[in-house]
Amino acid sequence: MKSLLARFIPEARDLIESSSSGLLKLEKTPNDISVVNEVFRAVHTLKGSSGLFDVPALTRLVHVAEDLLGAVRAEELNIDPQLVDHLLSTLDQVGVWINHLETEATLPEDADRISQSMSTVLKQAFSKSGETAVDGKSGADAEPEFRRLAASALDGCDPDDRFEAFAQLVSGLSVQCVEYQPADDCFFNGTDPLAMMLSLPGLISLTAFPVASFAAITELDPYRCNLRFQALSVAPKSDIEHHLRYELDHVVLTEVYAEDLIVVSGLPSDLAVFGDFYNEAVELLARDAFAQIARSAKALGAVTGPDLASTKALLWLASALEASTPDKSLVAALIEAVLTGTFRRPQVHATPAVPSALRRPFKRALDIISSQMRGLQEIPFEPSVLTGPKATVSNLLRSLDRDELLDSVETAGEQCVEAGSFDPFLHLLEKLVADIPSFAGAENGAPSLSKAAVEQPLKVDEADKGSAQDERDASIRADPKQAPSRILKVDQGKIDALMNLIGELVVSKNSLPFLARRAEEVHGSREMSREIKEQYAIIDRLAQEMQAAIMQVRMLPIADVFDRFPRLVRDLSRKLAKDISLVIEGGDTAADKNIIEALNDPLLHIVRNSLDHGVEPPAERVAAGKPQCATIGLKAYQEADYVVIEVNDDGRGMDPAKIRASAVKKGVITPDEAGRLSDQEAINLIFRPGFSTAEKISDLSGRGVGMDVVRTAIEKLGGRVSVTSRIGEGSNTKLMLPLSMAVTRVMIIEAASDLFGVPMDLIVETVRVETKRIHKIKQAEAFVLRDQLIPLVRMADLLSLPARPLVDDAEAVLVCRIDGRLVGLVIDDFRVGMDVIVKPLEGIVAGIPGFSGTTLLGDGRVLLVLDLKELV
Amino acid sequence: MPLVFEGNVIRFDGHCTVEEALTLAQALVDIKDVEIVLSSCESMHTALLQTLIAGQPKITGVPQSKDLASLIRTLVRSEG
Amino acid sequence: MANAILIVDDSPTMLMSMENMLIKIGVRVEKASSGEEALSKLQSGLKIRMMITDLNMGAMNGIELIRAVRKLPGMSFVPILMLTTESQQDKRNEAKSAGATGWMVKPVQPQAMMQIVRQLVPGV
Structure with a gap:
């Protein structure tokens, strides 16, 4: 059971992911039937497999979503942004539950409640669109709503049971009346109607009636079923239908309303x-x-x-x-x-058809207005934003036959522009919310059911919006660790184990050259040494091929990360009331899964910065003569051993002058230093710690929130990040990451009489410098390499250890490029270059600065790998 | 056998299945002052329930399922 | 309980997987790898509490088996489920009119198996 769940969780994530991206496609091309089918299938499968586990709340919710998509597929329902919103937030919720399932193996306690209220929202979306699109065609859903129990239908039902059902209904559950008249020969099919009804989910009461009055016992055929059953259940309709699925032809389900249950009888009294x-x-x-x-x-x-x-x-x-x-x-x-x-x-409720017709538009009206109000309360004033809400409210009033109020909408709109705030419009909406119930007539008719239905979506939406949104963005769809890739269906641990083994193999093969040397030096056999070296060459080649092959297995398309962004950009741009199109290129560029996984957060950061700070509001763009719709580009491509990811926008760009000023104000640099910086250097200031983490800097045109965090993250992966920007034209952030990071090529050096590893990609060249060519400038040392003055740093000093005395008159110097600057490291001697698996420092040595990790040498020694960036 | 016959008493014991319905119907005809004891009945098939409803025997004891108990209470006379 | 559940399928894997599920629920299992085998076991006096049969099998298919089984003495009231695939929904009605109690969709999941067996066989 447990392993089945473990298999289900990644599958569910895949399905959620693919249906979400399908939905986004549908929003652009609503008529693409192949995409509709794809999404439907994914949701259908999700529902199906979720049914294997005891997660009824989840299954139910997905089922409702599936119904909606089924209606879309049958062209009974049109895809619109609001529907997509509902479906996406449903999938988000399911994703949250999946996470909970993974850690806790159960759904959270509030799952039932959430499932119920979200289902209500979805069903409303269904009936709403269904009705406006093709009136009355939303058959399956509309029909039961119109079917009402006859006044005497529940007469056989125990008053105490009715009272209990009533209490459940009042508390917000829906109550179904299940009427089941089995076929009279059903016993011969192995069917036991009584057993089935007694095990009905949510059963509150069960009554049985003879179909025809029973014959005398002498005449009775006990094998002809002569009973019909009536039950009240508080389980969701779909659960009941599932339970009775073999007998649905003989079952009628009817929703029970509060007044159906009330029975007042007893002695009269004139007290x-x-x-x-x-x-x-x-x-x-x-x-x-x-x-x-x-x-x-x-x-x-x-x-x-x-x-x-x-x-x-x-x-x-x-x-x-x-x-x-x-x-x-x-x-x-x-x-x-x-x-x-x-x-x-x-x-x-005297005539069944009327109340539904009456109730529906007007509870929906309340719903729509509330959602408009929430929308406007959340964003800063912007005249163009009002157009949508105004049109919506006007249409609503027309549909309610309140045309006389249309003028007040226009007036409120004008007042908003004058006041520079949404308040006048919001006041009007508040007034409408108060007045709308009276539109429905004097009896103030919404029964408790519909009121509850209006309130539930409010809760859902609130949870969905507000400040929690950002964390949810990150936790739901931005964390690749929670969403294994579509390609890697193998347990990641197994791939990692394989990778480690190959790493060990690469390392052990490195012991062969040592062996060859021993054969020659200790045992004096040059012949043996040569043979060992030949064998080494073969093993080395095989090991490399193996390593390349396993790397290939670990390679994932960068689309795995990119695919999360259309949704993010869409949601945020709606929220920020900005018009943004996202252009993605090179999604099939592949990189190691560790890189892909670690890329997500930095990339999220950068794109969010572009959205928040880079892209101007539509009005400002138009004023600047730019197209109203901004473009954010995500591009990936391979360059040598690197994968390059560029994020560009055509927003307002960064102003070097403002960055200088801000950096000085924050004490990151002195005014003097600021004056000496080139524009590009000024822009690079955004990577300085302390520059951007303080407060928010949205006043500073451009971006910069937390870019030092981005840089740290990228550099941890062995990558680089750079930003270019032009005022008014936009910004471009470029990330360069190694294609794979499992094996690092290091050069082994001797320093302070010990061996250390230096990552090969930092080393520019190795030179021997005669002592007389080393210049002393005050305390510092430097030497000239091809007309360039290179500062020297003595490794022994950095490590606070004594250097080995010089043998001849030349120092061994490792010329490295650290943070773009050349530095010469004076060491004792160079050794060989070698592929190693660097393991992080663990235990008591963890956290010692200056070392990035350890690796095992061929002869069994442990090698410390230097972290030059920190040391120098 | 889930239906246990003891004199004029028929005790329903455990899960009582459809196969016994004919026996029960015959017993309700044959046994004078028949009395049905349901206290150790865990479940009964629809066929048995409707046979009890048709025969209206005297019932003593309450089956373990509360819903089944209330069905019997309303559909079959409980005392003489 | 003494009597077993009879499972009929021509795929040994399906048989084994269902057997494992049923054993976990605590019922005794009898297996047959064809309709003919199932029928002959029942004819020679095997008493069962329920039968689960695949639809597509060699010579005698599930529906034919159900029809034949319902004619055997003592088999009138036994719950019988037929295994169908998602795409064989039209066969469900045919199975019901041949005497099946219901159906299960392949691949059968342990949870579903447990639910349906508990629902149809009292006391499991």
Whole structure:
């Protein structure tokens, strides 16, 4: 079971990933049926495999999404950005659950609630689009809503069970009435209807009725099924349908409404207290003082006779008032029942078709307006942003036949422009939210169900937006560690183990030259030495080929990282109200999986900077004569042993003058230094620690948030990062990373009578410098190499160890390029170059500065690899 | 056998299956003052339930499933 | 419980995988690798509490097997499930009218197997 789950988790992530990217494609080309099919299949498979585990909340939610996509596939529903939004956030939620499943093996406690409320949102999206697109064609979903239980349908059901179901319904669950009339020969199919109904999920009550009255026992054929069953269940419809899937032809499911359950019966009474209660409650109801009504009802219900019909009505009333938003018409009907001893259903539901038609547009209206309000509250004022909300609200008012209010929308819009704020428009929306219920008529008709439905999406959206969004961006789709690649279906640990073994092989083969030397020097056999060297050459070649092959296995397309960005850019640009198109090139460029995985965060940082600070708001772009839609480019290509990734934007670019000023202000450099910097050097200041981490620098045109972090991360991977920028034209960030990083080529050097490794890629050349050519300038030393003065650093000094005395009159100098500057390292001697696996320092030596790791030499010695950047 | 016959008492024991429905129906006809004991009944097939409903025998004891118990209570007379 | 669940499939892998699932639930398993074998086992007196059969098998397919089994004495009320693939949905109704209780979609997952067996066989 556990291993099955372990297999499911990466599969689920793949499916989420591919359906998300499919959805984004669909937003651009909604009619591409092949993409629709692709997304549908992915979601379908996800639902299917999730069903293997005990994660009903997840399965249910995915099921609803699948239904929606099925409707899209059947062309009953049109893809629009809002639908895509809903589906994407559904997939995000599923992703979060998958993460939880991976660590905890269960869903979080709130999963049921979230699943329920998100399903509601999705279903609304369905009925909404379904209705506007092709009225009434949303068949499967619309039909049950119109089917209502007859008033006497539940007469056979125990009043206590009805009361319990009512309480569940009031608390927000939906209640289904399951009617099952099995075929009379069903026993001969191995079907046991009673067993099936007793194990029905969410069962609250079960009743059975004879289909035809039973014959005398002497005439009875016990093998003809003559019973039909009726049950109330609080399980989701899909769960019930799944449970009864073999018998669905004989099953009718009907959604139960609160008033279907209420049954008030008992002895009549004309006690004056009930009259008093009625008068008081009616008055309280007019003021929406639900809590007070509930208190009085409970108090009175506790003292009046339990067999009185009025007392029963009081109990139902108290229960109805437990709802977070009690249904006013229902409460009114129950208050009346306290007085009269009989319950009359509220008028709204008298004819089944009407209430749905009435309720739907107007609960949707509230929903739409609320979402517009939230949208506007979150972003800074920008006149162009208003166009959409204005059109939406106007259309809404037209659909509600409130054309007379259209002018007020226009007026509010104008006031906004004058005031430079969204407030006037927001005030109008608040007023509409307050007024809309009255549009529906005097009975104030939304039953508690629809109210709850309006409130739930609010919660979902709030969780979705706000400051948590950024972390979610990062945690959900930006962390490649959580989303194994599509290609590497092998357990990563196995590849790593293979890699380590080959690494060991590469290292052990390095012992052969030592052996050859011993053969010659100790045993005096030049012949043996030669043979060993020949064999070494062969093994060396094979090892290299093997290493290349395994590297190839570890290579992943950079698209694995890039694929996350369309979604990020889309979400952020919507949020920032910027118009941005993302152009991706070279996604098939491959690099080692460690590189790909580590690339994600830095790249995310850079792209976010471009979005936040680089790209101007549309109005500013137009004013600057640029196209309103900005372009951000992500480009990858291979250059020699490096993979290069460029992020460019056509935003406002960086202003070197402002960067200088800001750097001086922050104390990163002195004003003097600032004056001497070239423009490019000034731009490079953004990589300095302390420059950008302080507060936010959005006032500083361009970018720079946390670029020192980016640089550190990239350099840890053995890469380089550079930024170029032109004011007004945009910026370009270039990352260069080694294609693979598992094996490092180092040169072994002798210094302070010990051996050390120096990464080969830092070494420019090795020279022997006669002591007389070394110039002493004050304390410092330097020498001239091809007309260039190169400062010298003595390795022994850096290591605080004594140097080996000079044998002849020349120093061994390793010329290295460190942070773009040439430095000569004076060492005792050079040794060979060698491929090694560098392992990080562990245990008590971990964290000692100046060393990047250790490696095992062919003769078994441990070699410390120097971290020159830190040492020099 | 899940249906245990002891004089005029038929005890439902454990999971009572469809195959016994005919025996039960015959017993309800044959045994005078028949009494059904359900206290150790874990489950019964639909066929047995409807036979009980048709025969309306005297029932004592309550089956373990609360939902089954309430079905029997409403559909089969419990006392003489 | 004494009586076993009979599984019928011409793929030894499927048989083994289902057997493992069923054993984990705690039921005894009888296996047959063809419809004919299943039928002859039942004819020679094998008592079972449930049968699960594949649809596509050599000479006698699942539906034919179900029809034949339902005619055997003592097999009228035994739950029978037929294994289908996602694409054989049209065969489900045919199976039901031949006397199947229901169906399971291949590949069968342990969770689904457990649920359905517990639902159809009381006391498992």
